[in-house]
Amino acid sequence: MVPKLRVARPTxxxxxxxxxxxDGLGLVELASFTAHNGFDGVMLGHPQAPYHLEFTHQPGHHVGRAPTSDHLLVFYLPNLPDWQAATQRMEAAGFKPVPAYNPYWDQHGTTFEDPDGYRVVLQHAAWKL
Structure with missing residues (x-):
């Protein structure tokens, strides 16, 4: 059995x-909630993927921006047409690439910064451990 992973972050x-x-990264809105115990939120991912992202907002509470430019989510896209489509979708949605804090990610990837200052790398490579 593969465990499910939820990455939760306030915003x-x-x-x-x-x-x-x-709209940019192409994740699907899986669920959302409003005024649930004082929080609004949304879960995004792919229905068959073993992960999803949850973003929450508590009205009246300020959480601020990412602490550094090296807080990353990395999506490995080994198929060139898939990687090109993903980067083009981000740019078409109005998000411009930014230089990676760690230059390693610029060798085979493209980095984008979300509105909170966290970074997403679209890596044109297979995930190898």
Missing amino acids: DNLPELLRFYR
Whole structure:
């Protein structure tokens, strides 16, 4: 059995993050909630993937930006047409590539910064351990 992974993060920019991760990155909105115990939120991912991202916002509470430019989510896209489509979708949604903090990611990938300052790398490579 493969465990499921949820990456949960608070934000001050829920609508902007939705645009970045859904419209730009192409994740699917799996669920959302409003005023649930004082929080609004959305879960994004792919229905058959063993992971999803959850972003929450608590009205009246400020969480701020990413602590560094090296906080990353890395998506490995070994198929060239898939990688090209993903980077083009991000740019078409209005998100421009940024230089990676660690130059390793610029060798075979493209980095984008979300509205909270966290980075997403679209890596044109297979995931190898």
